[in-house]
Structures are given as structure tokens and as C-alpha cells.
Amino acid sequence: MNIRFRKLGAVAFLKRYSLIIATVFFASASQAQPILSGEDGYRLWLKYDLISDAELRSNYVKAIGSWRVDGNSITSDRIRSELDYALPSLLGEKVREQHLNNLTANKGDSTHVPTLIIGTPSSSKTIATAIRSAKLTRQLKAVGDEGYLIKTVQLKNGRQLLVAANTDVGALYGSFHLLRLVQTHSSIVDLDIQQQPALDIRILNHWDNPDRHVERGYAGQSIWDWHKLPDYQYQRYYDYARANASIGINGTVLNNVNANPIMLTPEYLAKVASLADIFRPYGIKVYLSIKFSSPQLLGGLETSDPLNKNVQKWWDEKVKEIYTTIPDFGGFLVKANSEGQPGPGDFGRTHAEGANMLADALAPYKGVVMWRAFVYANEKNEERSKQAYSEFKPLDGKFRDNVLVQVKNGPIDFQPREPFSPLFGATPKTPLMMEFQITQEYLGFSTHLAYLGPLYEEVLRSDTYAKGEGSSVAKVIDGSLFNNSISGMAGVANIGSDRNWTGHIILQANWYVFGRLSWDHSLSSQHIAEEWVRMTLSTDSLVVEKVTAMMMASREQVVNYMTPLGLHHLMDTGHHYGPGPWVDNLGRADWTPVYYHRADANGIGFDRSPTGVDAVSQYHAPLKERFSKPETTPENLLLWFHHLAWDYTMQSGHSLWDELVRHYYKGAEDVAAMQEQWLNLEGKIDPLQFNQVKMALEIQVKEANWWRDASVLYFQTFSKRPIPTGLTPPSGTLDEFKTRKFPYAPGSG
Known part of the structure; x- marks a missing residue:
């Protein structure tokens, strides 16, 4: 295969040689002809389409002129290839000719300096000289191994634009930042940018199985074809790495947390190594989820007790084998003693003892353990939302330095809205790692438009009050609040084998916003949404304004038509698709x-106040006092913390019943309005992109009405109250809704 093709990615190759992607999408049954060309979503936010504004394009050409990437590493080569493709694509053939002419005319002339220079002081004499002369040595040192400077400086040869870093990976990140400025039509005059990541580990968790089924995945099969690896390496693997590097993601867990031990066998480690080789030049490390009982399942041992010497030896030898195969392996992700998975508790040991055994094996190689705090069990006789705190709070300070406890954003399970987990701020001696879900397990799958940036931002900016006001969740996970030495954020990936990667064009933005916030959690989700729209859909100001507004409102719309006012976990059984508030017959109560x-004739909601299960006591003051009383609890969490009468008076003056119903109706109405807004953009967005979203919105409108009608009819059997005046009664019957079955819904077990 052509080497340049492998470096740039499949779409870059196709675009360069003017091939047409014959991808067919039918907008409706009435459309007579298929759409045979256009943007189908494969290129994500790295489209690099020609800037149509000639004056703006000319200004960029003048500012950039020609470019040079100094360095001989594979990463330097990747930067060079990206720029050699991206800049001419964005700025036209004139800049390519200008660049090539400058290089040819000055070949062998060491005094010639291009306008744009990328590199490190160790790889580039020009960068080293510029850093000294511009007195930037201290700034460059401060950005660490992954940060960078983008500076306009005055040198002897004139004004130069530098992308300078301490490592080639830092230079890669800086190059993508500069390209993002051009893609979003931002000014690159007199740049003075200093960037470094807020978090050490910025990682995707793939819930992918060796058979290519993706648990809670809604965008096709797993992108990892384990059967064909290591010999057959899809171009998609390279483009996956480019996309992640462009937003600062530096790690990937390749397999499901409900792990198959086969991943630790020599045959599969060779497959993992082939992916690691592809990802390494892009600054991405590979990690594996492990099954805690692997010493028994693979090693033939009689036990997997973490304090057993033979078990410890087995893990030591397995880790040595891994690092012999993959020298920069990142470490392990562990789900233990949760939902039937084995763990140290099976042998009377603590989570800390289990994690530390693995951490000791990884420590000589600088590997880490990410130990999930998602644990709950019936036999503990404690309300589910409290169990992670109760389990891990007493273990604070007992974990090794290379262990992070990975905590879901909320205390239950990735609901459309939850309060932040009380564990954040509860373990000052133990680094906590955020776990967000990018795939929409509980938010309508990949056919519902739900931009999750506002959800992430809401959680990260929540104040834990662990050290007084201003102790945000973001400060907990970046290590700054308690001076932790290691930090991280994980996102459960929504990536699959669909051509557009995520099953819905706009849901690419959830992958994008996760990466951008893991690099810089101070960014606003609206700013990131605008970036994504400009880079992926259109730079037309009307499109940017309208689509950004749709995205920013979309998550709240989903909350309204699914789980308003703090309700949660109302989805149907197993696949979590569609409403099922009536389900009461599962193997354990806290799955229902x-x-x-807890709806009954008296009211609705879960009493987690001091008069109930007292989950509020796990929060720091003043939150525990605020959440203890209905009148001081935020209404969007009201039924999370309180069981209230149907006639309870809300802030609007409506009764709780009327307010609940109005939220359900508003959610469905807003989705219908969003559909109309999208239809008004026809002709301003590429037809393939437009029609994909159009079809998904048709599904979402139907299913929002389904959620509204089924939920309202069900809760009405308890409230015995009429639908509020002015609202059309639900269509269909509750019995009909209860009989709907979806045995093959994507994401099922």
C-alpha cells in the first residue's frame, strides 16, 4: 500500500485523487435517486475542506507561507504528512506551490527559515535559537512533555510562527491546535499560546468484545477486527489515532471492562502490540481491561487471592511478558466484585489489596491501575447510590501511588441527569479518575441527538465543598485540590464500524467534547460545540448559530422526555431502550x-434525605443540608432526593403532577421544534450529512412521544389526576406500551 496513503488516512487519499465515495443514504421513501457523492462523516472534524472566502484564504497564505517540521522521528513524519495534506487542502494549491518552490529554491541553504517552523529544541536548531532569543525557555519548560507553545516571534530573518514543544508528541498536539485555528477561521496573527493538558491520562474505554460485539454500543461492530490482527491493519486504525491526537486523547482501553481473559494470551498480546505500533507515533498508549481471576482461568492456579505468593508471581510474569511485547503499555483497567465480575472480595480481600497487587507488578514499568468504583451488591443491605462511597471512603490512603480509582460521574449509572458522585472530594489521599459515558446507553442510543458537553460541564463545575467553596469536581480529578500526583479522565467510547464512526453525525461531537475537556476542563461546552460545527458541518454563520443552539439544548430535552425532575433509571430491561417504568420483576430490586x-398513591420520588436512606450525609456541607430539604434542593434533582406528594407545590406554582407532565410534554415538543430547525437548514449542509440527521430526528420525534405517552399514562395510574389543561391526552394505551419488546436492540447483552 502506498506509504503516503497510510500516513494521511483513507479519505485524504481519496480526496487527493478525486475519487468519489459512493455511499447511499435515502432521505425518504419519496426520494427517487440516491446521493452518490459528498461528506458521509468518515473524516470527522478533520475535513480540511478548502476555505471558500478568498480574502480570508489569502490572509492565511500570507501568514503561513511555507512550513518546515524539524525532526527525524516517526511522530515528526506524521506531523509533516498532516500539514502537507491539511494546509494545501484548506488554503489551495497556491500555498502548496509556494511551499514547494521555497523548499526547492532554498535546498541546502541553512540560512533560509520558512514562515512556520515546528519542532523541539533538541530536533531543531532554529527552534532552539528562537526560544533563547525570544526568552521563552522558562515557558517551554513549564508546558511539560505534552504541552506546546505557538508563538509569533521576530527573528533575524523576519517574523516567524513557531510551534515549539519539549517532545515530538507535544509538537503534534500544537500542530493540530494551529490547524484547528485555521479550520475555525480564527486569527493566527501575533499568536501567543501556551498550552499543557490539565489531566495526565485522557483515555477512551472501549466496551468491545473479541467477537466484535460492543456492549452498550450503537454504531455498529467494534472497529477492532481481532481475527485479522495483527497482520491486517485497517486504515481506520490510523484515522482513529489521528482523530484522537487532534483532541489530545493519549490512551485507549481496547476491550470491555467485563473482560475476556483471552486478551492476556500471547496470541492476543501480539494483536494488541500491532495496534500499539500504529498508535505510538500519535502519543497514544494502549491499556487492557483484565479479568481478576485470570491466574485461575489462564494460569491453572487454584486461587486468584491477591495476597497469595503464586498469584503475585503469575501477575509479575504476565506483566513482564506484556512489556516485552509492548514496551510503552499503559496499564490495566479493572472491574472487580461488580455485577458478577470476580475480584479480591471473593477471597476476603479489599479493593485496595487487589489493586495494589497489580500496581506492584506494573510499577517497575511505570504502568498504572485504573480500578473502577462501580460496585454494588444486594447482600450489603444498603441503598445502591451509597455503596461506592461506603466501599472506597474507608480505603482512602491505602492504594499504591500508581493506582487511580475510576468513578462514574454520578452515584447510580450514567443517567440523563444525576448529582455528582459523593466520592469526589471524599478521598484526599487517593487520586480519583472521572468516568463519563460518551455512548448513550440511557439517552436514546445513537438515534437521539443528545450533545453531552453540557452534562460533562455541569459535573466538572459542580462544587464538592471538600475544602470549602470552590472545590470543584474538576479540581478533584486534576489533582490540584488535594495535590495528587496523578490524574485522569475516561470516556466510554461511542465509536463503531459505521462509516460515520458514531452512528449519528452530530454524536461525533460527544467524542470531540470529551477530548477537548480532558485536555482543558475550563473550556465551555458551547465554545467546543461551535468549534465542532465549524470543523465538521459548515462555517456558515447561520449554520453555526442554529446547530450550536440545537446541540446546547438537546441534552435537557432528553432529560425532559425521559427522566424529568430527578427521576432516574426508568428504561426498559436489558437493552435499556425505551421506557419501562413499570418493570418490577428482575433478579434484584436495584435493577428495576x-x-x-417509588410512585404510589401518595406521591413519587426516592427519599434519600435524613428521614429516608440518608444518602445526603455522604456530601459535604452545605450540600447535605441543601439536599436534605425539598425547598432547597434544585428542582432538576428534586425526585432524586425526595419522595413528594402529587400535590406538592413547585416553584412555578403548579402541582408536582402538573409540573412532571409539563416537562414530559415540553421535551417532546422541543424535539419536534428541533426537527423543524434542522429541516430549515437544507441546502446549507452537505446532503449526506443533512439526510443522516434528518432520518435520525424522525426517529427521535417518534420516540420522544413514546416516552412521554408511556410515562405519563403509567404515573397517572398512581396520581389519579387529569392531564393539565391545554395538553393533548397521550395516544395509545398503557397495556400496549407494556407489551412492546425489542429482543435484538443494539447494545443488548
């Missing part, structure tokens, strides 16, 4: 919706 909403 009725356990959480």
Missing part, C-alpha cells in the same frame, strides 16, 4: 425502575 421512582 420501580425501585427508583
